[in-house]
Amino acid sequence: MPTGQQVYFLSDFHLGVPDxxxxxxxxxxxxxxxxxxxxxxxxxxxxxxLFDMWFEYKQVVPRGFTxxxxxxxxxxxxxxxxxxxxxxxxxxxxxxxxxxxxxxxHQEPIVREWDGKRLYIGHGDGLGPxxxxxxxxxxxxxxxxxxxxxxxxxxxxxxxxxxxxxxxSRKKNYxxxxxxxxxxxxxxxxxxxxxxEKEHYDYFIFGHRHLPVDMELVxxxxxxxxxxxxxxxxxxxxxxxxxxxxxMELVxxxxxTRDPAGTxxxxxxxxxxxxxxxYAVFDGEEMKLMKREGNGSLSADRRISGGPAE
Numbered sequence: 497m498p499t500g501q502q503v504y505f506l507s508d509f510h511l512g513v514p515d516x517x518x519x520x521x522x523x524x525x526x527x528x529x530x531x532x533x534x535x536x537x538x539x540x541x542x543x544x545x546l547f548d549m550w551f552e553y554k555q556v557v558p559r560g561f562t563x564x565x566x567x568x569x570x571x572x573x574x575x576x577x578x579x580x581x582x583x584x585x586x587x588x589x590x591x592x593x594x595x596x597x598x599x600x601x602h603q604e605p606i607v608r609e610w611d612g613k614r615l616y617i618g619h620g621d622g623l624g625p626x627x628x629x630x631x632x633x634x635x636x637x638x639x640x641x642x643x644x645x646x647x648x649x650x651x652x653x654x655x656x657x658x659x660x661x662x663x664x665s666r667k668k669n670y671x672x673x674x675x676x677x678x679x680x681x682x683x684x685x686x687x688x689x690x691x692x693e694k695e696h697y698d699y700f701i702f703g704h705r706h707l708p709v710d711m712e713l714v715x716x717x718x719x720x721x722x723x724x725x726x727x728x729x730x731x732x733x734x735x736x737x738x739x740x741x742x743x744m745e746l747v748x749x750x751x752x753t754r755d756p757a758g759t760x761x762x763x764x765x766x767x768x769x770x771x772x773x774x775y776a777v778f779d780g781e782e783m784k785l786m787k788r789e790g791n792g793s794l795s796a797d798r799r800i801s802g803g804p805a806e
Contacts, residue, residue, distance in 0.1 A: 497538060497610045497780035504533045506775035507543035507619065507703025508768035510585065511561055513663070519560075526769055527567045528791045537576050543703035543766060544583020544619030549658050551588040556651045565597055572598030581605075583619040583704065587637055588658075611780035613698040616691065620702035620765075624683030624690075676707060679714075688713055688763050699783050700763045701776060708767030708774040708800050710785040712760055774800065 497503070509526055511519050533540060550558055571578050578599045582589055593599050605618025622634050636642055646654060679685050688700045692713060700713075764785055767774035773788040786797045 500536060501538035501779075502533075502536050503539045503541065503610065503778045504537055504775060505541045505543060505617070505701050505764075505766055505778070506769065507581075507583070507766045508545045508706055508770065509542075509564075510545055510548040510768070510770055511564065512548040512558075516560075520563075522769060523561065523563050525773070525788075525791060527563050529775070529788060529794075530567050530571065532792075532794050534571055534574065534576055537571075539577045539579065540571065541579045541581065541617060541701075543581045543617065543701065544621075545585040545703065546580065546583075547586050548663075549655070550586040551646070551655060551658050552590045552592045553647055553651055553654075557592050558655060565593075568593075568597040568599055581617065581619050581703075584621040584634065587634070588643065607697070610778065613778075613780070614696065615699045615701060615778070616688075616697045617701045620684050620704035623702075624685075624687035626683055676709075679711070684765070685711075685713070685763055688761070692761055697761055699761070699778075701766065701783075702764070703766045703768075705765045706768040706771070707765055708772050708785055708787070709763065709765040710783075710801060711763050713763050 506526075506529070509522065511523055513519060530540070546564070547558065547561065568578055578597075579602060580589070580593060580599045581602045587603075589601060594601055602618070605616060605623075608615045608617060622631050649657070676682070684700075684702055684705065688697075691697065691700075762783065764776050764783060766776055766785075774785065775788065776783055776785050777794075778784075785800045786794075787800055789796050789798055
């Protein structure tokens with residue numbers, strides 16, 4: 497990675513909700529962040545759910561979001577690659593965004609390597625054990641024939657149905673998306689640990705969960721778990737929405753914990769730009785999870801270490 501350059505990661509804007517005024521204010525804040533990030537960005541990755549609902553007809557796309565789409569186009573024209581990893585709320589993005597804004601779309605998680613560090617990057621929906629109902633619906637929604645049939649509907653009717661479904665899904669999962677289940681029950685943590693049993697990744701970067709998390713992974717059966725029990729209880733990182741106010745066990749960065757390959761690995765969840773306004777930045781050596789403070793220089797932003805933001 498070029499000296500002084502950074503890779504930025506952010507996710508879960510859900511533009512369009514709860515109403516036009518609030519969505520527009522959030523969109524402006526995201527655009528201002530992208531303007532600041534562009535000063536030293538070598539790449540920018542947006543890990544899904546840019547919009548609360550998105551479906552592209554051949555000649556029609558959802559109205560709105562012109563500030564964000566214009567900024568994405570500008571970043572591309574300036575030579576800054578922007579990667580969009582499709583989420584569960586915008587899985588019906590096809591060729592409009594690449595053609596009009598120049599972004600690169602990813603339907604599935606990807607693996608990237610910078611300066612010898614391996615990163616596993618994706619939105620995070622449908623990964624890990626459980627959630628069989630959603631996984632079935634995901635297959636249906638991604639089926640080419642079903643997409644073709646849906647596109648036969650008049651846009652006013654089709655987009656109305658899509659908005660209703662998206663709103664229903666968001667309200668149903670609102671609280672669950674903000675509740676930490678514990679490292680032994682979090683399906684994305686289980687998914688990462690399963691991958692680590694086969695090969696090493698330095699960082700797993702996901703969105704979807706709406707919880708800013710930066711934790712070191714301890715795969716089941718790992719012989720490297722801290723024998724002194726140094727793994728701490730993060731009292732300042734209690735997950736928002738946890739009715740028990742329970743803390744979660746995390747292994748502090750720099751501890752002796754190692755995965756089976758003999759090197760540490762970390763799970764990063766990016767949070768969202770609805771409640772937390774968080775993002776991650778990687779300089780080739782270190783990944784930092786950050787909370788946006790205001791709309792000025794990124795140097796004023798605060799690092800989050802450990803568990804979910806307060």
